[in-house]
Amino acid sequence: MLPFLKIMVKNLLKGPSTDPFPFAPAKTPKRFRGCASHDESKCILCGICKHVCAAGAIQMRAAEDGSGVEYVLWHNSCVFCGMCAHYCPTGAVTMTDNWHLSHLAEEKYTFCETSFVAFGECSQCGARIQPRPQVIVDQLGTRSPDRFLLCPKCKRESQVKHATDKNLIQLREQQ
């Protein structure tokens, strides 16, 4: 018993080592993986978060009128692995440090984060394309901002036009 007595007295003098929660806030580290959060203004609807989610906590339902996608993140299904946030190419899904997830049983089917992500429109023909939020244009579409906002068909045409224009100029120069 003797070797332990010293430790016991030391621990006794140290006082409680538990947090006094709920009377004071419990300390939460900066990197804590809590409740996931979805920012629709950054979402490009690529669906990788849904692909890597082992728990099936993410649903993407197409709106009936075809105007966009309803993005649902179920906090009760989520296992806080953070794979969605890790693989999200635009940082739309993040893990917050919020671990306050207690709620009433009657809120069980509404305890989710629902957001609506509208499809983008081709700046030329108006066809439906993946969303092109401004943050993403600034981040990924800086090389040719005009073409970044086109649908695949218009993009192809504009590329062909660009190439032929270039060829014509070259031909003219040669002549």
Added chain:
Amino acid sequence: MAETYTLPVGPLHVALEEPMYFDIKVEGETVRGLDLTAGHVHRGMEALAMHRNYFQNVTLTERVCSLCSNSHPATYCMAVETLAGITVPERGQYLRVIADEIKRVASHLFNVGIMAHLVGFDSLFMHAMEVRELMQDAKEGVYGNRMNLGQCTIGGTRTDIDKETARFLRGQIEALKPQLHELYGVFEKDPLIRTRTRGIGVLPEAEARRYAVVGPVARASGVAYDVRRKAPYATYEDLTFEVQSDTAGDVHSRAMLRLREAVESVSIIEQCLKQMPEGPVKIEGMAAVPAGESVARSEAPRGELVYFLRSDGSDTPQRVKWRVPTYMNWEALQVMMAGCQVADIPLIVNSIDPCISCTER
């Protein structure tokens, strides 16, 4: 001959409060034989793994067991990477080793803590858990969760340890070292612990080899088998550590061996933090897995962990099969328990550090 009768132990509260059922034949207070019945927490995880894609399975394998929750995805990722021909960047390898060793320290401290609890020395149990709390805080601060680190992913690791985090981790380790040393002294010298655990549950070397036990159970019986040394993976080849072994093979020697291993793990983490090169922690993009088969193995806190993977080239594995250390160890309970007292059963069961959720999955 005195009359024997059968004593049911379990399925709850044998040692770790995980369900395992024993039919123990006793003669008075002495154990004469036992039957093990498993299958109470079968969750069908291998079947679930066949219904999820490679990336989802990283999360799934992490949830096989809480105490070796880094060894499972790390070994699974190793199997996938072998098949897909991915080379994990060196920094990623080091980060995996750090995560593995932090988990090992916490797992070993948990086991010796439970041993103190089973002896009836609850204040020592509380203290061991308090010491372990340093590692739990380290996990929470570095990875964001106290048990499921979420560190491994196919092709590398998910979080990097930057300067600030490294400083925090070093601080936790520095605080742990003297406490671990002190704890070792208590477990080594305390008369209560010694009386209850020395010479109990002995597994001689010949029997250890016959039952092919792995991990601390094998090493405490004189079989110095450690996958980290025998078949080095990640960066274990570049790290200096001593494979702990003992010859006593009893409950006490297994606990002491775990504490010594925890000390080694602390030194491995320190070496990693020092040697780790700068650079990427994972590969770019998401690799596809071709058709084929692969096997990976690693040293989990409880012993050798083997993953087998077969792919048909789709995004979902055709078969994932794993063999966990406890599966090899629990048959050896037949030898360890022969002739022991009924009161020692939980202590002996705990000394193999059984992980039922791993074994039955």
